[in-house]
Amino acid sequence: MTTFILIFAFLFGLVFGSFFNVLIYRLPLGKSIIKPGSACPNCGNPIKWYHNIPVLSYIILGGRCAHCRVRISLRYPLVELLTGALFALTVGVYSADIARLTITLYLVSILLVVTFIDFAHRIIPDEISISGMILAPIVSTIFPSIHTEMLFAIRPAEAGQFAFINGLLACLVGMLVGGGVVYLVGLIGKAVFRKEAMGFGDVKLMALLGGFMGWQSILFVFFLGCIFGSVIGIIFWIVTKDRYIAFGPFLAMGALVMLFLKPQIIQFTFYTYPEFLRGLLLY
Numbered sequence: 312m313t314t315f316i317l318i319f320a321f322l323f324g325l326v327f328g329s330f331f332n333v334l335i336y337r338l339p340l341g342k343s344i345i346k347p348g349s350a351c352p353n354c355g356n357p358i359k360w361y362h363n364i365p366v367l368s369y370i371i372l373g374g375r376c377a378h379c380r381v382r383i384s385l386r387y388p389l390v391e392l393l394t395g396a397l398f399a400l401t402v403g404v405y406s407a408d409i410a411r412l413t414i415t416l417y418l419v420s421i422l423l424v425v426t427f428i429d430f431a432h433r434i435i436p437d438e439i440s441i442s443g444m445i446l447a448p449i450v451s452t453i454f455p456s457i458h459t460e461m462l463f464a465i466r467p468a469e470a471g472q473f474a475f476i477n478g479l480l481a482c483l484v485g486m487l488v489g490g491g492v493v494y495l496v497g498l499i500g501k502a503v504f505r506k507e508a509m510g511f512g513d514v515k516l517m518a519l520l521g522g523f524m525g526w527q528s529i530l531f532v533f534f535l536g537c538i539f540g541s542v543i544g545i546i547f548w549i550v551t552k553d554r555y556i557a558f559g560p561f562l563a564m565g566a567l568v569m570l571f572l573k574p575q576i577i578q579f580t581f582y583t584y585p586e587f588l589r590g591l592l593l594y
């Protein structure tokens with residue numbers, strides 16, 4: 312992996328991040344994502360291309376609109392930099408497998424957009440979740456090798472000419488487990504706390520992610536999401552006195568961890584952790 316390719320992936324990510332900013336701003340408002348071109352939300356002046364260069368323009372213009380000098384949210388360069396960093400990381404990790412590389416770039420993009428929309432509006436747009444739920448079974452049938460989890464004692468990669476059936480099944484089981492676990496915990500939470508804990512948007516997001524990542528990964532995603540959610544949720548509650556915080560961003564964080572650290576997480580959970588527990592019991 313040459314540094315040149317990683318820098319190229321980062322720059323590529325910056326440009327995509329600029330487009331994700333458009334999605335984050337327009338999707339929750341139900342506006343078209345293609346037309347019209349970007350304009351300042353305050354003065355309405357169209358943003359010229361040389362004022363729309365990712366990160367650079369923000370720094371040169373001092374974080375303000377070129378016309379009316381109103382402050383532009385730090386979210387814009389932040390989303391661009393995050394996309395650049397995650398694209399470079401994805402290319403660095405998955406460069407050997409073009410199918411998984413493409414799918415991971417797609418998932419990373421979705422997770423970024425969903426995180427910022429859900430945090431601000433507490434919704435996960437159907438444009439993202441439903442389209443992904445349709446895409447998952449199609450992609451899994453064409454590229455069954457993206458599913459590495461054991462299914463009926465067969466790995467999709469070792470299923471020969473029927474691999475496509477295994478890919479499709481692995482996807483459907485993943486969708487069912489991902490959507491199902493959030494739905495069930497939501498039902499229990501509602502019965503116990505008499506309060507909506509998780510929305511149906513989370514169910515659809517987890518079905519989408521499960522369809523691409525498989526049932527094993529998606530259970531870890533949920534578990535990690537709950538850990539991140541409780542730790543950060545308590546801090547958020549102390550700081551803002553707001554008891555309600557969207558769950559989507561934490562599921563997204565869990566998914567990012569599983570996309571890049573799955574072997575380490577599996578190793579820790581099934582091999583290191585029991586040793587650690589045994590050590591505690593014995594001494």
Ligand SMILES: [Zn+2]
Nearest residue numbers: 351354376379
């Ligand atoms: Zn302006």
